[in-house]
Amino acid sequence: MDDTMSELELDSHAPKGPLQDRWKQHKYNARVVSPSNRKKYTVIIVGTGLAGASAAASLGEMGYKVKTFCFQDSPRRAHSIAAQGGINAAKNYQNDGDSVWRLFYDTIKGGDFRARESNVFRLAELSTSIIDQAVAQGVPFAREYSGYLANRSFGGAQVSRTFYARGQTGQQLLLGAYQAMSRQVACGTVEHRSRCEMQDLIMDGDRAIGIVTRDLVTGELESHLADCVVLCTGGYSNAFYLSTNAKGCNTSAIWRAHRKGALFANPSFTQIHPTCIPQQGELQSKLTLMSESLRNDGRVWAPKNAADCDKKPEEIAEKDRDYFLERMYPSFGNLVPRDIASRAVKLICDEGRGVGTEIDGKKLGVYLDFADAIKAQGLDAVSEKYGNLFQMYQRITAENPYQTPMRIYPAVHYTMGGLWVDYNLMTSIDGLFAGGEANFSDHGANRLGASALMQGLADGYFVLPTTVSDYLAKHKPIKADTYAGHAEQAKAEAEARIKRLMNAAEPSITPDDFHRRLGQILWHACGMAREQKTLKQAIDAIRALREDFWQKVKVTGEAEQLNQTLERAGRVADFFELAELMCLDALEREESCGCHAREEHLTEAGEAQRNDMDYSFVSAWQYSGDVSQPTLYREYLHFDFVRPSIRNYQ
Numbered sequence: 001m002d003d004t005m006s007e008l009e010l011d012s013h014a015p016k017g018p019l020q021d022r023w024k025q026h027k028y029n030a031r032v033v034s035p036s037n038r039k040k041y042t043v044i045i046v047g048t049g050l051a052g053a054s055a056a057a058s059l060g061e062m063g064y065k066v067k068t069f070c071f072q073d074s075p076r077r078a079h080s081i082a083a084q085g086g087i088n089a090a091k092n093y094q095n096d097g098d099s100v101w102r103l104f105y106d107t108i109k110g111g112d113f114r115a116r117e118s119n120v121f122r123l124a125e126l127s128t129s130i131i132d133q134a135v136a137q138g139v140p141f142a143r144e145y146s147g148y149l150a151n152r153s154f155g156g157a158q159v160s161r162t163f164y165a166r167g168q169t170g171q172q173l174l175l176g177a178y179q180a181m182s183r184q185v186a187c188g189t190v191e192h193r194s195r196c197e198m199q200d201l202i203m204d205g206d207r208a209i210g211i212v213t214r215d216l217v218t219g220e221l222e223s224h225l226a227d228c229v230v231l232c233t234g235g236y237s238n239a240f241y242l243s244t245n246a247k248g249c250n251t252s253a254i255w256r257a258h259r260k261g262a263l264f265a266n267p268s269f270t271q272i273h274p275t276c277i278p279q280q281g282e283l284q285s286k287l288t289l290m291s292e293s294l295r296n297d298g299r300v301w302a303p304k305n306a307a308d309c310d311k312k313p314e315e316i317a318e319k320d321r322d323y324f325l326e327r328m329y330p331s332f333g334n335l336v337p338r339d340i341a342s343r344a345v346k347l348i349c350d351e352g353r354g355v356g357t358e359i360d361g362k363k364l365g366v367y368l369d370f371a372d373a374i375k376a377q378g379l380d381a382v383s384e385k386y387g388n389l390f391q392m393y394q395r396i397t398a399e400n401p402y403q404t405p406m407r408i409y410p411a412v413h414y415t416m417g418g419l420w421v422d423y424n425l426m427t428s429i430d431g432l433f434a435g436g437e438a439n440f441s442d443h444g445a446n447r448l449g450a451s452a453l454m455q456g457l458a459d460g461y462f463v464l465p466t467t468v469s470d471y472l473a474k475h476k477p478i479k480a481d482t483y484a485g486h487a488e489q490a491k492a493e494a495e496a497r498i499k500r501l502m503n504a505a506e507p508s509i510t511p512d513d514f515h516r517r518l519g520q521i522l523w524h525a526c527g528m529a530r531e532q533k534t535l536k537q538a539i540d541a542i543r544a545l546r547e548d549f550w551q552k553v554k555v556t557g558e559a560e561q562l563n564q565t566l567e568r569a570g571r572v573a574d575f576f577e578l579a580e581l582m583c584l585d586a587l588e589r590e591e592s593c594g595c596h597a598r599e600e601h602l603t604e605a606g607e608a609q610r611n612d613m614d615y616s617f618v619s620a621w622q623y624s625g626d627v628s629q630p631t632l633y634r635e636y637l638h639f640d641f642v643r644p645s646i647r648n649y650q
């Protein structure tokens with residue numbers, strides 16, 4: 001790994017001055033394109049989940065010519081639809097002391113002081129406008145008897161600021177954004193292509209000027225030129241194979257941009273969510289989240305004695321139960337942030353006090369119990385809040401959570417890392433922007449619950465429309481004819497890559513099989529706990545398996561037709577490269593922070609030990625032409641308004 005800083009300047013372009021005035025001032029300073037000229041500019045948006053659909057709706061409404069792409073058969077199937085629990089906003093409807101400043105503080109502290117103050121404050125500030133926008137679109141948020149929007153609490157906060165639509169918040173918000181985008185499709189400002197996957201960027205020197213796509217039904221490769229490109233392509237949790245993400249989620253768009261020069265920030269910062277349905281078998285291919293909202297009323301416990309672990313939960317007396325989150329963190333109790341709760345669950349299971357199915361010789365599960373909530377509030381009240389989640393749990397496990405406690409275990413859920421972006425959400429490639437989970441911008445080393453939807457929609461509805469306009473105002477519309485050669489070359493590279501995948505020397509192993517093996521390596525070395533020795537071993541193992549992949553991957557069918565094995569093979573090839581970078585990043589960061597728990601850097605009590613003196617920076621990695629030799633740049637973080645403190649949820 002080349003660790004020498006070169007001359008590349010990592011300027012976040014974050015404005016100066018009072019924190020509360022920065023975004024206002026920045027917007028005021030941003031240039032605008034005159035309405036009559038906007039249709040001369042083409043903006044490509046890859047990805048139409050919450051971030052992409054909201055950006056497309058907004059930029060289309062402004063009058064730009066927007067082209068959108070997604071690989072599913074409809075934008076409504078983006079992974080955003082799976083978001084269950086809610087979206088944060090500092091409306092303070094509960095009058096419980098919330099404010100933009102408090103949301104800002106909770107978010108930056110929740111991220112273990114590894115995010116930029118300016119970005120996080122803007123996020124908190126915009127949170128209130130998102131709710132107004134969504135309500136105006138008709139998003140059916142839960143309401144109180146009075147008609148006010150209802151709120152609940154999520155981890156890492158002591159106020160109620162999470163807006164929700166039962167356990168389907170992502171779906172309802174996505175329908176709102178999709179309908180706003182569809183309106184622009186009808187108006188002719190947005191042209192949408194489903195089942196169309198970006199293969200690569202088209203570059204003119206250091207500037208992004210378009211993309212190459214593959215039509216997933218016909219296999220045809222096409223080029224699309226534009227004045228700028230926005231990637232809203234989601235997160236890369238599926239590098240681990242088993243995660244709570246939709247099976248199709250992948251890293252390919254951002255990884256290929258990375259190979260074209262976009263810096264990749266904090267790749268090892270992966271969120272492990274504490275409340276997922278435990279793995280049931282070695283060949284399982286997907287994990288299911290049980291929303292964090294359940295921790296509002298559910299109590300997490302494990303048997304005090306390992307001898308009780310095989311008993312049914314109802315046979316374990318109250319005095320023999322360890323409500324370990326309440327015991328370890330009395331002030332936040334069951335609502336500690338995700339990283340803290342996940343590590344506590346792992347600790348209990350590592351001690352041999354886990355329950356449920358054994359995986360690799362260990363019982364990986366603890367209980368999430370609603371008996372007290374049902375006793376206090378009644379079954380109907382609990383069902384009204386969580387009914388669809390309980391139903392989902394019952395369908396998957398064949399156990400009734402109204403009668404017996406749920407079993408839960410942490411699982412990979414979200415990636416805080418992503419493409420490095422500045423305050424304008426522009427990557428280190430000129431004209432290439434990234435929004436939503438695809439960028440690294442706001443969550444530091446750990447994301448608080450209900451803040452991903454907030455960030456995706458802040459980026460799409462409010463930030464990108466301003467910053468993309470500012471960028472376009474500084475450039476003349478491109479003349480597409482000039483770039484035919486660039487487009488052809490990018491297409492030829494994409495074609496060569498597909499040919500290589502289709503023609504391995506000894507085709508014998510499916511992409512899925514390789515993916516499963518890669519995921520196991522990554523989970524054990526770069527999951528909930530990391531240490532130098534295992535990370536080094538994992539890097540060697542990933543390199544060896546990657547070589548094997550290119551030698552033995554078996555892709556059946558043809559490239560010029562619908563071919564899901566080919567789609568998977570392309571995505572797994574990128575996961576192989578990213579996985580190595582994740583381990584290199586984890587290895588380089590000699591501290592514990594947020595999700596990143598290095599065994600060598602824990603306090604005596606087993607809590608994460610941050611090292612602000614040496615590691616208060618964003619790691620931004622540059623592709624050097626050799627995936628095993630990336631160059632590390634550091635964006636140092638400055639805290640003028642909050643003082644990084646030891647996170648204490650006790």
Ligand SMILES: Cc1cc2nc3c(=O)[nH]c(=O)nc-3n(C[C@H](O)[C@H](O)[C@H](O)COP(=O)(O)OP(=O)(O)OC[C@H]3O[C@@H](n4cnc5c(N)ncnc54)[C@H](O)[C@@H]3O)c2cc1C
Nearest residue numbers: 047048049050051071080083085086198234436437452453
């Ligand atoms: C089970 C679950 C529950 C969650 N619940 C919550 C919650 O309650 N609150 C919260 O705040 N967050 C939640 N999250 C996180 C949140 O859902 C995501 O972070 C967020 O929805 C991501 O939105 P996005 O628009 O960035 O990406 P996505 O919704 O993942 O959209 C990605 C888009 O990119 C497209 N795409 C990707 N690659 C390509 C390519 N190469 N070519 C063309 N198109 C491409 C896809 O087709 C898709 O349209 C949850 C996550 C999970 C896994």
